Amino acid sequence: MRYTHSRSREFCESIAFYKGEAEARQFADAALEPLIERQIALARKAAVASWFNHVCLELSGTVLPIVIVHWLFPSIDSSEFSLLSQELNGMMYTLTVLLQIAPQVAAFFGTLNRVTQLDAQLDAMPPLGKSCIDCTQRVAVQELDVVSPGEETLVRDLSFAVGANEGGVVVTGPSGCGKSSTLRVIS
Known part of the structure; x- marks a missing residue:
């Protein structure tokens, strides 16, 4: 593919001059x-996968609760x-949402853990000057x-x-010199 494009670009004047457009077109085709053909096959597979995913979601949202409720409680009216099916659908939706947000919750708790570790280390450090x-x-x-x-x-x-009604503090310096670290220590 890349060779075909490069060849057409490099020899476009020669192809046009010698009226070789038809031959160049056949070569490119x-x-x-x-x-x-690979792209068409991939598009077909993607369409089948999308259809399968849609059918599975519909089945899990409608048929699966019916089967589970009937299996658990065979003698209900x-x-x-209907109420049990709706409740089961709600629980399945909630479980789906919880599974989708699990990475964000894990990242939040990871950050929270690092902050609490930093706080514990800062509390454990002896003061170097007067407080x-x-x-x-x-x-x-x-x-x-x-x-x-x-x-x-x-x-x-x-x-x-810096007082409450005064200006502010401007911390300047080259990249990587510790400006952000200084502000973190102060805050």
Whole structure:
């Protein structure tokens, strides 16, 4: 396929000059025919798989509850049967939703676990300087050293204070110098 395209592109002037369009077209068609046949076969298989998936969903939503309810409670009347089928459909839908959101829940709990581990490690660390709690509406940092987990000192002796009605703090520097790490430590 790629060779056919390259050949047509490279020799397009020669093909046109010597009136070889018909021959070039036959060559391209011969090269493309297996690809087109594979695409058609793939489209047919995709259509069959889609139909099968749709039928399975319909069967699991309508026929399966009927079979399960009839198997569990063979002596119920039609109104009870209808209610039980609806409840079973609702439970199957809820189970489907739970299975679909399981990866997001796992990711959330993984993040939550990392945050709680970080919080426990921060609580276990002895304070290096004096700790002062001030309940005013300001953020103040005095002589703060920011050290990476690899024991690399990112910032040394950082000191600043920002009041509630004052501007803000602008942290600048090249990429990878520890700006985000500094802000994480402060927050």
